[in-house]
Amino acid sequence: MRDVDMMIDEALEREQRDLLARIGDDPGFFGLAVGQFGGRLGWVNLLLMAVQTALFVGAVYAGWRFFEATEPVTQLRWGLPAAVLLILSLMIKLALWPGIHADRVIREVRRLELAMARGRG
Numbered sequence: 001m002r003d004v005d006m007m008i009d010e011a012l013e014r015e016q017r018d019l020l021a022r023i024g025d026d027p028g029f030f031g032l033a034v035g036q037f038g039g040r041l042g043w044v045n046l047l048l049m050a051v052q053t054a055l056f057v058g059a060v061y062a063g064w065r066f067f068e069a070t071e072p073v074t075q076l077r078w079g080l081p082a083a084v085l086l087i088l089s090l091m092i093k094l095a096l097w098p099g100i101h102a103d104r105v106i107r108e109v110r111r112l113e114l115a116m117a118r119g120r121g
Contacts, residue, residue, distance in 0.1 A: 027095040032100045048096065051118060052093050060082075063086075
């Protein structure tokens with residue numbers, strides 16, 4: 001993959017290289033994750049993370065009560081909700097992954113559009 005990047009970089013003119021350098025490198029995982037809280041749908045992702053955090057805290061509490069319980073019926077009363085809350089929490093967290101990957105793809109498409117536009121001009 002790096003060979004292709006080097007070939008593309010060599011093919012670009014100096015002005016194009018400077019322009020691409022101003023765009024910067026791809027952000028890391030945490031940069032992409034934090035980027036989900038901006039833009040038009042940032043408030044939705046923020047709300048999802050708040051709900052996810054509440055579900056996770058509930059799962060931890062129910063799990064704590066599960067491990068403290070001594071009777072099987074009491075263990076079931078706390079163990080099943082702990083498992084369900086944890087699964088729901090993970091489902092909400094995984095719902096944000098497609099947005100992260102879409103941002104990566106959009107960034108690359110914009111780079112290609114820029115390279116094509118600069119090539120024609």
